[in-house]
Amino acid sequence: MSRGQAMVDSGKKTLLRILRGRETGVLLALIVLVIALSFLGQNFFSTRNIFSILRAVSFEGIAALGMMLAMITGGLDLSIASNMALSGIVVSLLMTSGVPVLPAILIAILAGMAIGLINGIIITRIGLGPIITTLAMLSVVRGVAFMITKGLPVVNLPASFTWLGQGMIGGVIPVPILFFLVVAVLVHLLQRYTVFGYHLYATGGNELASRYSGVQTKSVTLLTYVISGALGALGGILLIARLGVAQPSIASGYELAIVAAVVIGGTSLDGGIGSVLGTVLGVLIIGVIRNGLVLANIGGYYIQFANGLLILAAVVINRLRGIRN
Amino acid sequence: MNLLEIRGLAKTFPGVQALKGVKLAVEAGTIHALVGENGAGKSTLIKVCAGIERRDGGEILWKGESIDVRSPLDARNMGISVVHQHFPQCSNLTVAQNIYLSELSKTTLRPVRWRERNERANGLLRQFGVDQRPDELLGNLSIGERQVVEICKAIAMNVELIIMDEPTSALALEELESFFSMIDRLREQGITIIYVSHKLDEVFRIADKITILRDGNDVFSGEVGDVTPSEVASLMAGHAVAEFERLNLTAQEKEVPLLALDGFRVGDRVLEATLSVRPGEILGLAGLQGSGTSDLMKGLFGLSSEATGTVRIEGEEIRIRTPQEAIRAGLGYVPADRHVEGLCLIHSLAENTGITILRRLARKGWLPRSAVRNLGEDSIRMLSIQSHSPWQVVNYLSGGNQQKVVLAKWLATNPRLLLLDDPTRGVDVGAKAEIHSILRGLAKAGKACVMTSCELPELIAVTNRIITMYKGKITGEYRSDSVTQEDIMHAITGARTADGQHREAEDDE
Numbered sequence: 067m068s069r070g071q072a073m074v075d076s077g078k079k080t081l082l083r084i085l086r087g088r089e090t091g092v093l094l095a096l097i098v099l100v101i102a103l104s105f106l107g108q109n110f111f112s113t114r115n116i117f118s119i120l121r122a123v124s125f126e127g128i129a130a131l132g133m134m135l136a137m138i139t140g141g142l143d144l145s146i147a148s149n150m151a152l153s154g155i156v157v158s159l160l161m162t163s164g165v166p167v168l169p170a171i172l173i174a175i176l177a178g179m180a181i182g183l184i185n186g187i188i189i190t191r192i193g194l195g196p197i198i199t200t201l202a203m204l205s206v207v208r209g210v211a212f213m214i215t216k217g218l219p220v221v222n223l224p225a226s227f228t229w230l231g232q233g234m235i236g237g238v239i240p241v242p243i244l245f246f247l248v249v250a251v252l253v254h255l256l257q258r259y260t261v262f263g264y265h266l267y268a269t270g271g272n273e274l275a276s277r278y279s280g281v282q283t284k285s286v287t288l289l290t291y292v293i294s295g296a297l298g299a300l301g302g303i304l305l306i307a308r309l310g311v312a313q314p315s316i317a318s319g320y321e322l323a324i325v326a327a328v329v330i331g332g333t334s335l336d337g338g339i340g341s342v343l344g345t346v347l348g349v350l351i352i353g354v355i356r357n358g359l360v361l362a363n364i365g366g367y368y369i370q371f372a373n374g375l376l377i378l379a380a381v382v383i384n385r386l387r388g389i390r391n
Numbered sequence: 392m393n394l395l396e397i398r399g400l401a402k403t404f405p406g407v408q409a410l411k412g413v414k415l416a417v418e419a420g421t422i423h424a425l426v427g428e429n430g431a432g433k434s435t436l437i438k439v440c441a442g443i444e445r446r447d448g449g450e451i452l453w454k455g456e457s458i459d460v461r462s463p464l465d466a467r468n469m470g471i472s473v474v475h476q477h478f479p480q481c482s483n484l485t486v487a488q489n490i491y492l493s494e495l496s497k498t499t500l501r502p503v504r505w506r507e508r509n510e511r512a513n514g515l516l517r518q519f520g521v522d523q524r525p526d527e528l529l530g531n532l533s534i535g536e537r538q539v540v541e542i543c544k545a546i547a548m549n550v551e552l553i554i555m556d557e558p559t560s561a562l563a564l565e566e567l568e569s570f571f572s573m574i575d576r577l578r579e580q581g582i583t584i585i586y587v588s589h590k591l592d593e594v595f596r597i598a599d600k601i602t603i604l605r606d607g608n609d610v611f612s613g614e615v616g617d618v619t620p621s622e623v624a625s626l627m628a629g630h631a632v633a634e635f636e637r638l639n640l641t642a643q644e645k646e647v648p649l650l651a652l653d654g655f656r657v658g659d660r661v662l663e664a665t666l667s668v669r670p671g672e673i674l675g676l677a678g679l680q681g682s683g684t685s686d687l688m689k690g691l692f693g694l695s696s697e698a699t700g701t702v703r704i705e706g707e708e709i710r711i712r713t714p715q716e717a718i719r720a721g722l723g724y725v726p727a728d729r730h731v732e733g734l735c736l737i738h739s740l741a742e743n744t745g746i747t748i749l750r751r752l753a754r755k756g757w758l759p760r761s762a763v764r765n766l767g768e769d770s771i772r773m774l775s776i777q778s779h780s781p782w783q784v785v786n787y788l789s790g791g792n793q794q795k796v797v798l799a800k801w802l803a804t805n806p807r808l809l810l811l812d813d814p815t816r817g818v819d820v821g822a823k824a825e826i827h828s829i830l831r832g833l834a835k836a837g838k839a840c841v842m843t844s845c846e847l848p849e850l851i852a853v854t855n856r857i858i859t860m861y862k863g864k865i866t867g868e869y870r871s872d873s874v875t876q877e878d879i880m881h882a883i884t885g886a887r888t889a890d891g892q893h894r895e896a897e898d899d900e
Contacts (some may be wrong), residue, residue, distance in 0.1 A: 259502045261495050268492055271481030275489075278443070279544070280464030280496030289498070301732060339484035 067135060067137030088332030088339070089388070092347040095330075099351060101359040110361060117240055121355035124242035125150070125317075127346065129140035130324045130331075131253045132297030134345045137328055139287045140270045140337025143294045145203035147320035150302025151313075152211045152250030153178045157303050158312035159219035167227045177300045181207055182295020186288035203209065203319065211314040220312040224363075228306040241306050254342040266290060270337030323373050327352045334387070352376065393452070394419040394552055394583050395440070395471075400449035402435050409435040411607040412449065417552070417600075422574070424585045424615065427604035428627050428791075428819030433587050436604070437554050440585075441473040441537060442466040457470060467493050472545035476557040480537060482530035485514035489529050490544045515543040518572050535566035539573060553577065553584040559593060563680035565884065571597060589622045589627070589819060591625065592848075605629055612671045628821050633748035647706040648806055655700035657683070657690035662863040664700070668808065669833075673830055673840045673852035675871065678883050683863040684843045685727060688810040692724040693717045704807070718747065723801030725794075727812040727843075733797040734785050741767025744799045756843040770799035774829065791822025809833060811842040815849065821855065827853050847876045859883050 103110050129146050136143040157174035161167060181203065188199045233241045257263035268276040269283045276283050306312045331348025333340030355376070359368055394822045394827045397415040401408075407847055410432045427433050427495055438444040438452070442460040451458055453469055460466050466473070472493075487509045495503065505526075512525035519539045523532055528885055529540065538561065545553050557764035565803025574597055577584060588594055594601060595615060603611040611618070611626050618626075648667035655664040661683040668674050676682040693711040702709055704720050711717045717724070726732035734743050745752055745763045747758060752762040759874060774795045802810060811830070815823045830853065832842050844850040850857060851871050859867040859882035867882040 096740060219818065220615055256500070261497070261499045262502050264492075264495065264503055265498050267484055268481050268488070269484035274480035275481050276492065278441075278463050278475065279492040280462065280467055282496075282498060286498055334483075338481065366425075368427050 071142055086208055089341060089344045090349060092331055092351070096351050096354065099354050099358075101332050103354060103361070106358065106361045110357075113238070115357070115361075116163075117238065117243070119350075119353045119357045120246075121240040121308075122356070123349045124246035125301045125308065126320055126324055126327070126352075127246045127301075127349040128249050128304070129298045129301035129320070130327045130345050130349050131249060131342065132294035132301075133321075133324050134328045134333050134340050134342070135253070135257075135266065135290050135297075136196070136294045137325075137333045137335070138266050138270045138340045139290050140273070141189060141287065141291075141324070142200060143182075143185065143291065143298070144197065144200040144321045145181060145207050146200075146294065146298040146324060147317045148204045148207035148211065149178050149181050149295055149298035150305060150317040150320065151315070152181070152207050153302040154300035154306035154312045154316060155211050155215055155220060155314060158306055159222055161224055161227060162220060162222060167224060170227075171303055174303055178295040178297075178299020178302070179292050180295070182292040183288070184297075185295070186291035189291065190284040190288050190337045191337065197278055200344055208314070208318075212378075215312075215314045217314060219314075221310075223306070223310055223312070228307050228310050231304050231309070234307050242308060245300070245304055249279070249300070253297075257342065262286070262289070267338055270339075272338075290356075319370065322377060323352055325382050326373060328376040329384055330376065332387075335381065335384050392419055392455075393417060394454060395585075396452040396455075397436075397440075397452045398452070400436065400439065400451070401445055401447045402444060404435075406812075407486035409607055410439070410449075413604065413607065413609050415602055415609065415612070417583060417585060419551070419583055420578075420581050421599040422531060422578060422586055422597055424598035424601040425585055425587045425604065425852065426589055426591070426594060426601060426623060426627060428821060429821075429877065431604040431627070434556065434605055437473060437556055437585075437587060440466065440471060440554060464493075464496055467496075467548050467550070470549065470551040471554070472548060472550040473554045474538070474541045474545065474556065474558060478538065478541045478561075480529055480541065482528070484529055485526045486516070486529055486532065486540055487525035487605070489540055490515065490525075490547050493544055493548050499676070511547075512543070515546060515550060516540075519543065519576065520569065520609050533568060534561050534563070538562065538570070539575065542573065542577070550582065552583045552585065554587065557588045557589075557817070558586070559588070565679055565865055572805040573636045582773070591623055594623075595620055603627055624820055627819075634664055648703075649705060650841075651701075651703040651706075652691075653701040653703075655687070655690070655702065656698070657686045657695050658697035659689060660686040660863050661860075664860075664865055665864065666858055666868075668839045668841060670837045671834050672856065673842065673854045675850040675857040676841060676843045676852055676860060677857050677879050678843070678860035679821065681885060682860045683864075685812050686861050686863075687860075688724060688812050688841065688843075692722060692810060694724075706837065718806075720803055721807035723804055723809045725797050725801060725809065725811040725814050729790075729793055729797050736786040737784060738798055739767070739782040740770070740776070740778055740785055740788070743796050744770045744803055747800050747804045754766075763783060766803060770796070770803070773802075774799055775825065789819070789822075791818040791825075794818050794822065795824065798826065800834075802829075807838055811840060813843050813845055817847060819840055825848075847879055851879070 109115055129150055133143050133146055141220055153174040156177045157170045160170035160173060185203055188194050189196050230241055235244065257266065265276065265281050265286045265354060268281060269286045273283050278373060302317065327348040328345050329335060330351055331344035333344065355372060356369055359372060393418040395483040398415060399412045399414065400410050401412050403411040403745045413432065413436060416576065425433055435444065439446045440460065442462045442465045446518055451460065458469065469629045487505065490512045507792060509525040516523060516525065519542065521536050521539050523536060524595055529608045538558065559567060559570060586594065586598055589611060598615050601613065601615050601618065601623065602609055603623060649670045653665050654661060658862060664687060676684040689695050691711065693713045693716055709720055713718060730736060745766050749758065752758060752766065764781050770776060771781060776792050778792060785793055788796065815826055815884055818826065831839060842854065851874060854871045855872060857869045857871055857879060859879055861883055869878060
């Protein structure tokens with residue numbers, strides 16, 4: 067076989083791999099959805115609407131990247147939305163009691179990491195299942211958010227902080243989108259090009275094989291929950307900055323939408339498989355559907371119903387993928 | 392020089408003393424076979440050397456120095472690598488990613504240069520004759536190829552000693568030759584191998600030295616040339632055993648066969664099978680992986696929605712769509728993988744045995760514990776299962792005893808015809824003989840068995856008749872008392888068909 071022929075073959079193989087890839091299906095679904103929604107009127111394709119969709123998904127999108135990491139290890143982080151709320155409360159309380167913006171944000175992210183650490187320790191050292199562990203933590207963390215605020219919203223947040231959620235770069239691009247983009251790129255690099263990323267997939271793919279190969283799978287899993295906690299916190303902080311008010315009930319139920327986005331994006335519920343690109347696309351699908359519901363005047367009461375159906379659809383797709391493999 | 396020397400190694404698990412002071416001396420550059428029945432202590436010895444279990448007593452010398460192996464990583468760093476029986480791998484990763492998992496086992500944020508590593512992995516794969524790209528997903532490889540990947544993983548860590556635990560048990564017959572040539576290549580590279588197996592023909596083919604374990608003790612160690620296979624078998628069992636007793640069962644010439652298949656199909660995996668089984672007969676199905684022998688059994692037992700064709704039991708045409716219907720028709724099925732398909736591992740012996748006849752054990756809708764216990768006790772007695780109680784969790788039984796539990800649950804249904812897919816896989820010599828005599832007993836009582844086996848000598852010895860299959864089609868039928876392994880090998884590898892076509896082509900000219 068000539069060298070040229072070999073290159074053509076290898077090119078063909080790469081093309082096939084892209085076409086068969088999980089992300090391709092998700093992208094096609096998104097495109098179909100966008101085309102369908104464009105019939106709702108010109109509003110959908112306006113720059114304003116597109117940026118508003120992107121901004122609306124940025125907060126959950128950042129958290130979804132953390133959820134994806136936990137799911138690649140074969141686990142799940144149901145406490146992530148409560149974590150978003152608590153971190154938002156922490157940053158707000160610190161700022162209203164005089165701590166400058168940047169240190170307040172860092173401390174709030176550390177709080178998120180601490181929650182992740184607790185999840186990780188219970189899962190890896192005590193050996194409880196991720197679902198029950200993070201489900202309990204969902205309630206514990208949300209409870210702490212209510213306890214420290216006594217249920218009252220924290221108001222009067224500094225403008226330099228709310229800019230992170232409300233500001234625009236060049237008057238067009240909302241700041242949260244940039245955060246989402248940067249985090250996505252960083253997580254992608256972490257996953258694809260570092261030993262940690264390699265171990266993340268190995269642990270989720272076959273924990274025993276990885277352990278027999280000398281990989282400290284428990285440490286990998288623990289670290290993953292810490293990162294997931296940090297990303298949940300960052301998403302929560304930006305969400306509070308966007309709203310300008312920190313309510314302890316904020317982001318309630320987001321964990322299900324986030325799981326739906328991650329699974330729709332091709333991450334396997336059994337672990338070992340998942341990508342940043344897929345997750346971003348999954349998040350966009352959820353965002354576009356929500357936006358479509360609003361534009362079509364169907365209204366907010368249907369959003370939770372739609373989320374539930376999406377999760378079911380995503381799990382069925384996950385199962386069908388498993389059967390095909 | 393001894394590369395590895397073990398002195399007085401002891402290890403106790405709750406209730407079992409697995410190793411009672413074993414000694415083993417492995418010379419550098421040799422292939423050292425470690426044989427013993429299941430439960431003799433081979434697996435524990437391996438796990439201690441691999442750093443998976445800690446030893447309770449004794450000493451391990453590596454190149455003359457006393458060492459302590461604390462973790463799998465420790466072992467790899469010293470130059471010891473284990474290829475486990477059902478070698479766990481990450482099928483979601485690429486070939487190269489699996490190969491370098493040990494070498495890159497320290498979790499850091501450092502980047503990995505996959506382009507470079509893929510090239511190195513490619514070199515390793517070529518060396519062992521695997522024609523796969525290093526960036527191919529491991530899940531797309533055959534079992535044989537995946538085992539080579541496991542060996543490459545060890546080589547990548549510059550190991551000096553590879554411990555192989557039953558390395559051929561996962562392989563299909565046609566993969567054996569390339570496996571042995573890989574062993575030769577490792578020998579040429581000066582790598583020392585501890586070859587753990589109870590397949591004596593393989594041991595005598597490749598090993599230089601042999602150590603025999605029995606009940607946690609080493610009972611023999613020496614040159615392979617100094618012993619015969621039957622001596623080794625006796626030492627393993629602790630008493631003399633007949634290698635394979637030929638069964639001469641006179642199949643009762645009854646007019647009506649117990650089972651008759653006509654044009655039986657299972658999707659495209661079994662094509663137009665026509666055969667019959669008479670009472671008192673043990674019929675062997677011979678075929679390589681994917682030949683359709685397993686699919687035929689599954690289809691017959693109502694485990695495939697694609698099964699079509701005529702099935703007659705004692706002359707009566709019936710349709711079997713579910714296992715329930717199969718059981719009602721008097722069929723039993725011992726599946727190939729007892730862990731996945733045969734047993735509830737976390738449940739007790741008695742519960743596993745009773746599962747097929749719960750309805751019969753029940754009294755007015757209640758299931759008395761005593762009925763289940765009695766059944767378990769009967770099974771222990773009848774099949775001489777080594778278990779201290781009927782409530783013993785089957786997970787802790789040895790492979791042979793687990794297989795007897797699977798048999799017991801079908802014997803409880805009093806079947807007319809028992810289908811057995813490789814019933815002695817991973818079972819020690821003693822239990823194997825016992826399983827054979829159970830089958831013989833069934834046949835004598837006028838029942839019938841249909842069985843497969845991954846070991847042809849066993850199939851020939853145990854059965855009355857052998858039907859060969861190749862690519863879903865029946866390719867021949869032989870009397871077991873006059874057939875040779877070679878005849879069958881030809882019929883199941885398609886060699887005979889190929890010869891026939893060759894002859895036809897010549898005739899045309």
